[in-house]
Amino acid sequence: MRRSVVEQDEKASAVAALYGAWAGAGWLGRLWWLPILGVAMALRFYGLTTAAVWGDEGSSLLLSEYALDDLWFHAAHDVHPPLYFFMLRGWIELFGDGIWSIRSMSAIPGVAVVGLGIWLTRQLSTRRAAVLAGVLLALMPTAVRYSQEVRMYALLGVWLLGATLALVYWVRQPGRTRYLATYVLLMCAGFYTHYFTALGVLVHWTWLGLLCMSQPAGQRLITRRGWWLANVAIVLLYLPWLPNLLDLVQHVDQLRVGGDIGWEEPVGLLSVPSMIWQFMLQDEGPDIWRPLFWLFPFLWVAVVGMTAWRDRKPDRPSALLALFFLLPLLLVYGVSFISPVFIERYLTVYALALPMSVAVAIDRLPSRLRLLGAALFVLFVGVEVLGLKNNFNVDEHDQFNVPVEFVNRNYQEDDRIVLSDMMWYLSYVYYDQTDAQLQLYTPPKPDGTPTRPNAYGFGTLVDQDGGRIYLDRLADLPTDTRRVWLISSSEAPDDFAPLPEGWRLISQQDGGGARARLYVLCHGLEPSQRTGCD
Template structure:
């Protein structure tokens, strides 16, 4: 009996210790609540990472990254993007190689980092519950997943701009801490060296500071102006290149690097919101639903921003660039999803803030909103990951690689095909770009700006104005063009006989033998 009492006393003393151990362990684990969300974000961004073929814009990134640093600076200056991403890509390839998995990982990893920054920013503006919801919606955001799987600068830009916005929030809370402004200067400068649309983020930050109550307006502080002056100073080395590019905008239009965008209309704005979440413009959706869903989201954003001052920063981050670029596009169309995908990151965070602010009696409404948005995102992810691997541009290129014979000629009808083809080419052929003159005799050769800067130095060997200008000893020619009518190579010279063809990714590769050449005639003519 005595032993039983002693054991009971020992057990009683052990319970608090056990509870304390469990509580401490739970506290330690609770600080890692964001890890599963980042794991989800990483998994989604690496899922099917290599399924889609390299396309033209990605090919241009790879061609730029092949230049030596000084040459890269020059050619990037003649392109329509600043050089930082391409410089980093060059270093990445030197370390990790140029396989599709490697080069796209340089976008997938920053894409997951963006989700972490979004969680961090949300927790600074609201509660942990809001941060969890924001993290989940950011991890699932289809437009962010898509552009985390391309060899382009958009996910990296998200790191710079969300990081800069986070630094701004910290500085606003502790204006005496200049290290936050120092971080802001570095991040915004990196943004400007990555993409010109960083200027929209500048407008967002200045607008938010300007909207603060009169006694809290940090916009008048000398430290803020000094920080922005430092950003300008750091950008000065690139500024002459930007001004030179602006002066040659007509040459960019001639080359098709700008000015190819479709004009906007009343449907473009809701279509863009659908595109962010569904990866589909939704023009075939039932008309009331087409309008109601985007309007619901805009209403949620507006109401949340009205009742929450911190939410106004995210509302400006999402809405100001979207509406400004939409308005400008009535004059000069630039309303393209990938240009705005970094600013779409504000939408999931705002939805999370809206749900978190709802009173407990309306918890069902918040749950319904979360399920609705997450459900649309899941459909968007399905659209993102739907890739027909047998209908990709690499299929016709690999067909040529397998059937290529020494001295075959390969001619491509379009610069975008050329940029993609270079990555997959395993032949020793000099690829040529078909540049037939216009009916009035005007040349269609690219100029030294835009994509033309990537091949201009080799233009004499690359450009082919007439198929009849091929060397006289040519026996076989591969023609790569769109698989849609009309045929960009028509009319073909006499005596050309088609032997085989392969389609994929919207392109068609055809092998021709030239039967009008001196004997011996190639196989297929007899």
């Protein structure tokens, strides 16, 4: 009898130990975040090579081909700082320039961003909130999308979330200067990656200013010598690049002429809700039932705002997340009334605070409102799943690489290849396997104003070769030209119209909104050369 009791006690102890492990007392419970990162990784690597390289990605690849000194110079004339392009150059040297490889350099930081978001949420709230935030971040469509492009946006998320995390640690332990040192390095990396890092600085200063309301006069962190020295250090480390930024600002008109800025439509009343829909659905929502179009974004803004308003903790963690999401969104919206820069990819890193804030809000609901919390979570996830479907809804047979590969297969020696637009040119270079000198069609405007790119923006990538690349008139092609490939939009009107006399179309291929057409120049040919002209 006694032995039976002992055995029962042992079994009970074993069950309790197993439960304790899963509850977080053991190592297995401490790895609860691994499945979430597994989901994040699966989504960011799924269909990584399906979509064709587009113009912005092509510009990244062209920049990365330059030697280090030249890369610094051309990045200075581009609209983004150089760090990402330096890193991309090194990545390609190590792993090659295959599409899976070059996009992996964004997918991996994209997964790291989810991990940092979980970590940050855990520091600001409970483990349950961190779990919810991790799931919502893993599924966030805008984060998935820009983790699959050869651009700097996922990497920027690593720097800014990491810096914010370091700042949170410092706020709680102001004597630990290593946290400020980490903050300095990460913010510098952010500034050398994207100019919109400045919005993160505003968020951090505003948060510290808000904390002053609950801090005694002599203990306000925003007045700490270490905080000011950290910001001075960021400025000093950025000084080598500052002349390039000032030069770019002085030549903003040339960027506008080249189409690198100012192409975005002016903002209006619908712009903010459209942006929130785009973050979550990858669709601006023009066809959504109008009351729903307004109510859905308002719901999440209200959740974020109310959670921050009701936050009574000394370090106001919900206020930090609310500022991280709303301040950049509203500030860029306001600036865009002067110069439109209200662009999803520029704000994606700040949109990451939305799922984190929603997770904290759900976690803090009282027990009697748990069903409401579950409904909010299911609603958020449901819209994210629809957004992921929109992300992955790519027809691999209707991509820009299709017409380029058609040209590669049918190219003959001495064929000419002319592209109608810089964006087509930038992505065409990646897929081109011919020995042709690609040319960019730059017809003057009716008043004679030239349309050739200048040395700023995308133009910096080709300006040094402009004499060979630019073609102002099709009639200026060499007289011995026999076949010409024209690459343009597949939509009317024809970018090349009117064509010179004697051009005969013999084949064409569409894909990804582009059209490749092969023409034979029949005028002046000998009878033996007139194949395709009759």
